[in-house]
Amino acid sequence: MDFFESQDSARRNTGRLILLFGLAVISLILITNFLVMLIFGFLSTEMTSVGALTPWQFNWQVFAMVGVLVAAVIILGSLYKIVSLSGGGARVAEMMNGRLLVAGTGDLLERRLMNVVEEMAIASGTPVPPVYVLEEAGINAFAAGYSPSDAVIGVTRGAIETLNREQLQGVIAHEFSHILHGDMRINIRLIGILHGIMVLGIIGYYLMRGSSVRSRSKDSGGVVMLGLGLLVIGYVGTFFGNLIKAAVSRQREFLADASAVQFTRNPQGIAKALMRIGQHSQRSYMAHPSSREISHALFEEGTHSALSGLYATHPPLEKRISAILPDWDGSMDLPPEAQHDSVKGGGETQSAAGVAAGLKSPAALTGVLVADALLNQIGNPSPMHLAYAEDLLARLPSVWIEAAREPSGARAVVYLLAMAPEDPTRRRQFSLLQDAADVGVQAEVERLAGG
Numbered sequence: 001m002d003f004f005e006s007q008d009s010a011r012r013n014t015g016r017l018i019l020l021f022g023l024a025v026i027s028l029i030l031i032t033n034f035l036v037m038l039i040f041g042f043l044s045t046e047m048t049s050v051g052a053l054t055p056w057q058f059n060w061q062v063f064a065m066v067g068v069l070v071a072a073v074i075i076l077g078s079l080y081k082i083v084s085l086s087g088g089g090a091r092v093a094e095m096m097n098g099r100l101l102v103a104g105t106g107d108l109l110e111r112r113l114m115n116v117v118e119e120m121a122i123a124s125g126t127p128v129p130p131v132y133v134l135e136e137a138g139i140n141a142f143a144a145g146y147s148p149s150d151a152v153i154g155v156t157r158g159a160i161e162t163l164n165r166e167q168l169q170g171v172i173a174h175e176f177s178h179i180l181h182g183d184m185r186i187n188i189r190l191i192g193i194l195h196g197i198m199v200l201g202i203i204g205y206y207l208m209r210g211s212s213v214r215s216r217s218k219d220s221g222g223v224v225m226l227g228l229g230l231l232v233i234g235y236v237g238t239f240f241g242n243l244i245k246a247a248v249s250r251q252r253e254f255l256a257d258a259s260a261v262q263f264t265r266n267p268q269g270i271a272k273a274l275m276r277i278g279q280h281s282q283r284s285y286m287a288h289p290s291s292r293e294i295s296h297a298l299f300e301e302g303t304h305s306a307l308s309g310l311y312a313t314h315p316p317l318e319k320r321i322s323a324i325l326p327d328w329d330g331s332m333d334l335p336p337e338a339q340h341d342s343v344k345g346g347g348e349t350q351s352a353a354g355v356a357a358g359l360k361s362p363a364a365l366t367g368v369l370v371a372d373a374l375l376n377q378i379g380n381p382s383p384m385h386l387a388y389a390e391d392l393l394a395r396l397p398s399v400w401i402e403a404a405r406e407p408s409g410a411r412a413v414v415y416l417l418a419m420a421p422e423d424p425t426r427r428r429q430f431s432l433l434q435d436a437a438d439v440g441v442q443a444e445v446e447r448l449a450g451g
Contacts, residue, residue, distance in 0.1 A: 013251045014186075021190065021244045025074065028197060028237045032070045033063060035229040073203070077196035078189075085188045089145030089152035090130065092297070096142075096288055098132030098154050103402055109160045115393060116169050117153060120176050122389035123263070129153050129179070133160065138282040139273070141299040143175040144184060151179045156286065159299075162276055170260050170270030171299055177259035178297070183252045187296045190245045194238055201234020203227075242311060249296045249313040257320055271324045274300070278317050278332035400448055411437070412444035 093100075101110055114131060121128040129143075129151045136156040145151030153175050155168075163171065178184060207227030260270045277284045277300055284300035285291075291302035296313045314320075321328050393401065396413075403409030415433060420426045434442060 011255065014248055014255070017244055017248045017251065018186075021193070021241065021248070024237070024241060024244065025193060025197070028200075028233060029067060029070050029074070032200060032230065032233055033067045035233070036066045036070070036226065037063060039226045039229070070200070073199055074193070074196035077199035078192040080192075081195035082188055082192035085191060086146045088150035089143070089184075090150070092142075092144035092294060093130075093132040093152050093154050095290055096132075096134055096154060096294065098134050101131045101133060112165060113155055113160055113168065116165065116172050119389040119393060120169075120172050120263070122392060124176060124180060126176075126180070131155070133157060134286070134288075136286045136288065138285045138302070139163065139277045139280050139300070140284040140286060140302055141171050141175055142294060142297040143178040144294070144297050145179065146185055146188065147182075148179055151184070158280070158282060162280060163273055166266065166269040167273035167276060169264060170266065170273050173260035173263040174256045174270060174299060176263070177256040178252070181252070181255065181259070183256070184297065186252070187245075187249065190241075190248065194241045194245065197237045197241055198234055201231050201238065204230025204232075204234055245296075246311050246313050250315050253314050253320070254323060257324055261324060267324045271321050271328070272334060274317050274321050274324075275332045275334050278321075279334065403444060403448055408440045408444050409448075411441050412448055415441070415445055416448055 101114055103114075105111055105114070110133065113133075117131050118128050126148045129145070129148075130153075132152060132154040134140075134154050134156045137158045138156055139159045139162055141153065141155045141159055143151060143153055153172065155171075159168070159171065204227040208224055208231065209227075210223075257270060261267045264270075284298070284302060285304060286298075286302040291298070295302055298314075300317070301312065301314050315323075318330070396404075400413050400416075404413045415437070419429045430445075433445060437445070
């Protein structure tokens with residue numbers, strides 16, 4: 001798979017679709033504009049002759065005023081929906097009845113999931129997102145949140161129990177791509193604009209309902225016509241807008257698949273995860289009634305219906321696998337695998353100096369990197385970064401990993417990893433730390449160093 005070419009293609013297609021979406025919205029505004037002007041023109045004055053409209057109806061000032069009003073309705077409706085959906089990924093996970101994984105879980109498969117997520121976060125230089133488990137039999141996962149700072153990852157029980165570590169890593173890399181590329185932000189904005197268009201239809205419905213019970217006058221008839229027109233424009237516009245939104249989502253799925261291969265340099269991982277879905281009895285389907293609402297955030301389609309083809313937010317499994325593995329023979333058959341493989345993280349307790357001495361950072365492996373180069377690597381993990389993250393978590397004592405999940409503990413671990421492995425330099429660094437760090441961090445450094 002040429003993942004760079006696949007990424008460029010997905011981005012180009014996304015750009016074209018978003019441009020088409022924007023043109024569709026502008027067209028709806030213009031159509032609504034003409035509708036409003038025609039109807040109220042008929043209410044204010046009679047036609048001068050058959051097919052000829054009065055100058056009022058072509059008054060550009062009125063045209064502009066109506067256009068501004070229609071655009072304002074769409075914008076306000078969009079902003080309302082965007083704000084309501086921007087409350088953070090945790091809200092979505094809780095809506096799906098997800099259970100937040102806590103550090104130190106005794107379940108080996110849940111520990112493996114936590115390790116894979118932490119490795120990907122370390123490799124990408126982003127905060128470790130909270131991880132939720134959904135008690136669903138289907139193989140699926142999702143990323144939710146408006147930005148990396150409020151993102152969460154959810155994984156179904158079926159995925160945890162069916163996928164091996166390599167396949168799970170491919171799925172998590174796919175979800176991190178959604179987080180790093182702002183796909184959730186794109187989807188929320190598209191949903192918001194669609195809601196703004198829908199508001200036109202809602203206004204039309206209430207105009208029809210209100211005028212039908214008041215009178216049968218000419219004015220009332222004009223309002224009914226306006227209401228009917230807005231209703232049709234709103235719902236037809238929403239229908240076609242949803243088709244474009246689904247097409248955008250499908251392109252972002254191709255982009256996330258290609259990015260997962262780029263991050264891991266292992267096309268087999270995500271491809272075999274998709275094959276597992278193809279051979280699984282429950283596939284990726286989820287029983288929760290809200291699964292359709294978050295379909296754009298899922299790893300694979302969460303529901304199936306007669307309109308799945310039209311509104312599909314994901315390409316067919318076969319197309320996704322073929323894009324990743326061009327030589328794939330079309331078979332979904334995979335042998336069963338042991339599920340408790342490679343539960344890493346939390347090495348044997350050793351001295352702080354020993355841990356620091358045994359680790360080599362990516363910078364040490366590739367030479368001294370300037371600050372700009374380091375900043376450019378944030379959100380752009382490579383296999384080297386991922387290998388380093390795996391090695392880091394495998395070597396760190398369990399007590400260090402637990403401490404790193406809290407702000408003061410994380411600072412203490414960073415100090416310890418930066419310290420020289422041997423005296424007398426190490427003793428001088430401890431002395432400097434007493435002057436520079438706050439009391440809580442000092443105490444944590446001493447506690448962890450003693451371990």
